[in-house]
Amino acid sequence: MSSADAPPVAGGSLLIAWQLNSKNVLIVGGGEVASQRIDSILATDAAHITVLAPAKGLHTRTKELIDAHTSRITYYDRRFSGPAEIHKMDMVLTALDDVNRSREICEMCRKARIPVNAADIPELCDFYFGAQIRDGPLQIMISTNGNGPRMAALVKDKIRKALSGGEGEAIERVGALRAKLKERAPGVGGQLGRRRMKWMSQVCNTWEIDDLTRLDDAAITKLLDEGWEKNTVPSPQQLFHCSKFAHSQVSISKTWPVLGSFVLGAVCTTLVFLARRR
Numbered sequence: 001m002s003s004a005d006a007p008p009v010a011g012g013s014l015l016i017a018w019q020l021n022s023k024n025v026l027i028v029g030g031g032e033v034a035s036q037r038i039d040s041i042l043a044t045d046a047a048h049i050t051v052l053a054p055a056k057g058l059h060t061r062t063k064e065l066i067d068a069h070t071s072r073i074t075y076y077d078r079r080f081s082g083p084a085e086i087h088k089m090d091m092v093l094t095a096l097d098d099v100n101r102s103r104e105i106c107e108m109c110r111k112a113r114i115p116v117n118a119a120d121i122p123e124l125c126d127f128y129f130g131a132q133i134r135d136g137p138l139q140i141m142i143s144t145n146g147n148g149p150r151m152a153a154l155v156k157d158k159i160r161k162a163l164s165g166g167e168g169e170a171i172e173r174v175g176a177l178r179a180k181l182k183e184r185a186p187g188v189g190g191q192l193g194r195r196r197m198k199w200m201s202q203v204c205n206t207w208e209i210d211d212l213t214r215l216d217d218a219a220i221t222k223l224l225d226e227g228w229e230k231n232t233v234p235s236p237q238q239l240f241h242c243s244k245f246a247h248s249q250v251s252i253s254k255t256w257p258v259l260g261s262f263v264l265g266a267v268c269t270t271l272v273f274l275a276r277r278r
């Protein structure tokens with residue numbers, strides 16, 4: 001069945017990459033789950049993280065993160081005190097061993113229309129966390145939509161094994177190529193936009209991950225000169241042909257002194273040997 005014929009999927013959740021730029025996040029609780037939340041938020045450009053939890057219940061990892069990121073995290077050694085705590089927050093995460101308090105905080109957030117996640121009450125969450133794979137700009141989230149969190153972690157391990165490890169770098173280089181292309185051919189939409197998208201898709205479709213990782217700034221300029229400007233997509237072999245040649249010249253130039261010293265050494269040893277025999 002093609003995807004167009006497939007029945008619509010209902011009961012799922014919206015999978016999005018939430019941009020937390022300049023936003024304030026409150027984490028209530030300091031245990032292991034809170035430490036994972038801090039890790040997840042630190043991976044974003046959230047403006048600031050506030051952690052509220054009594055010092056005596058802090059997990060070692062939570063403490064380490066608070067100590068290591070004083071410019072990004074403000075820590076208060078106390079319990080959640082009331083609605084004033086969520087004032088000016090853009091997102092609230094609770095990770096408590098007190099389900100009643102968790103529920104109250106969720107209700108306060110709902111009233112204030114602040115998105116909230118409670119680690120212990122799925123039905124009150126506006127969003128769930130998922131198992132994550134991060135490699136530079138590549139972010140993969142595995143969600144079982146609340147059915148089997150441990151299963152999400154196991155699927156994550158399978159996916160990680162299937163990746164080559166070069167994807168993050170390749171995507172980072174593609175990002176640099178796209179940015180340079182947009183500088184050369186600026187503007188949104190229209191015929192130029194269509195041509196730009198088609199060309200970028202062709203590069204991604206025809207170049208292997210390993211080849212994309214070789215796109216340094218000089219190669220990007222060359223690819224744009226030889227490809228975009230000439231309305232074609234050269235293969236990596238075509239593009240790197242000249243630099244490959246330069247590379248082998250470099251290796252030859254590096255090899256000569258080594259080879260020379262070796263020959264000289266052999267001649268000297270032979271001369272000494274012959275002189276002794278006389």
Ligand SMILES: C[C@@]1(CC(=O)O)c2cc3[nH]c(cc4nc(cc5[nH]c(cc(n2)[C@H]1CCC(=O)O)[C@@](C)(CC(=O)O)[C@@H]5CCC(=O)O)C(CC(=O)O)=C4CCC(=O)O)c(CCC(=O)O)c3CC(=O)O
Pocket residue numbers: 036117118119120121122125127128129130131132142143144145146147148149150151152153156
């Ligand atoms: C709904 C959700 C809300 C949310 O947290 O956002 C939620 C809820 C709950 N989890 C519970 C238990 C466990 N959670 C984990 C692990 C993870 N849980 C995560 C997410 C989510 N957990 C959201 C749904 C995600 C989804 O369905 O895909 C992961 C993926 C991401 C993360 O937390 O960052 C992370 C793995 C990350 C990784 O390893 O990569 C393990 C396994 C372990 O710790 O190794 C266990 C024990 C085994 C088990 O139950 O499977 C309980 C207590 C249940 C009880 O009391 O019996 C509740 C509350 C309840 O269900 O009532």
Ligand SMILES: NC(=O)C1=CN([C@@H]2O[C@H](COP(=O)(O)OP(=O)(O)OC[C@H]3O[C@@H](n4cnc5c(N)ncnc54)[C@H](O)[C@@H]3O)[C@@H](O)[C@H]2O)C=CC1
Pocket residue numbers: 028029030031032033034052053054056057058059078079080095096097098101119120149
């Ligand atoms: N969503 C998930 O992935 C998972 C969720 N859970 C659930 O998440 C919750 C937290 O788990 P853990 O971190 O392991 O628990 P934990 O017991 O290690 O930590 C609880 C933390 O909450 C703090 N706390 C309690 N009341 C507070 C209050 N009023 N104000 C501020 N801080 C307060 C404690 O001092 C402690 O730091 C549990 O309810 C557990 O069932 C557990 C495992 C996975």
